Amino acid sequence: MRIGLLGTGPWATMVHAPALDGHAEVDFAGVWGRRPDAAKDLAGRYAVPAYDDVDALLADVDAVAVALPPAVQAELAVRAARAGRHLLLDKPLATTAEQGRAVVAAATEAQVASVVFFTSRFQPETHAWITEQAAAAGWFTAHAQWLGSVFSGGDSPFANSPWRREKGALWDVGPHALSVLLPVLGEVRRVAAAAHGPGDTAHLVLEHTGGASSTLALSLTAPAAAAGTAVELRGAAGVTRLPVNGQGALPAFARATDALLAAVRSGRPHPCDAGFALRVTEILAEAEGLLGERG
Incomplete structure (x- = not known):
């Protein structure tokens, strides 16, 4: 499969480009970016073409991998789908439900496959744990903490990301x-509560249709010593916690690429397709509305 890369930022440079270049079943076909010089530089590292025109890239590929801000991604994903190109997208799919619905509609109409790179879902330890817990019954509640220190000092390559600065954790x-x-x-029945914390921190309470509830603590401004990820489930089966992943984003993205290839070959949608990513977008938009009401 010929896959073109849309984007030239840190995520594209650190993950997408090396994963595509190293994938045995993929022809890394070229790079387009909003900054032509950056596209030429990234493309040159892998001896692939740099495109000044995104439509020219779309004409030369079977699929696109997108590493762009969500609003830009949504617009170009619609364009790519309408051109008949399969979609390997990043999270969030979009930052409005309307944008997300447009991507899903375009992919459905064109009958193209889509996979959205929710990193944890493509890490073996996490995938196995989720599969095991989903098969269990009687979950009562869950607590998830995703605490990063992107904006609280250090040298994160994402610290100057305009969309992250605007939209936050x-x-x-x-x-x-x-x-x-x-x-x-x-499924989430509703976002029952949302509150601001320090910096860009957001606290959410979700009600799930099966009767369970969950709480989320999300931040990109946590102190470095407090940063980390944890998920704890409590229910009839007892208490279980998300395992620590031993692998990074690059092998996870290679597995996401495998998932796109499998979806194209089988015609069966992947669990992390654009439709799933749309539902995530809708929940976050509902939470954002509540946070806005609370200042």
Whole structure:
């Protein structure tokens, strides 16, 4: 499969490009970016073409991998789907439900496959744990903490990301937390409460249709010593916690690429397709509305 890369930022440079270049079943076909010089530089590292025109890239590929801000991603994903190109997207799918619905509609109409890279869902330890807990019954409650220190000092390559500065942890790490909780606890009936914490921290309380509740603590402004990820489930089966992942984002993205290839070959949607990512977007938009009401 010929896959073109849309985006030239840190995530594209650190994860997407090396994963595509190293994948045995993928032809890394070229790079387009909003900054032509950056596209030429990234493409040159892998001896692939740099495109000045995104439509020219779309004409030369079977699929696109997107590493762009969510609003830009949503617009270009619609464009790619309408051109008949399969979609390997990043989270969040979009930052409004309307944008997300447009992506899903375009992919459905064009009958193209989609996979959205919720990193945790493509790490073996997390995947196995989610599968095991989803098969268990009687979950009562869950607590998820996704606490990062991107904006609290240090040298994070994402510290100057304009969309993260604008949208904060709710939209950056909130999708990760939901991608773990939803397959275990089921659909969210409503966002029961949302409150601001220090910096960009957001606290959410969710009610799930199966009767369980969950709480989320999300931040990109936690002190470095307090940063980390934890998910705890409590129910009839007892208490269980999300295992620590031993692998990074690059092998996880390679597995997401495998998932797209499998979805194309089989015609069966992947659990982390654009439809699932749309539901995550809708929940976060509901939470954002509540946070806005509370100042």
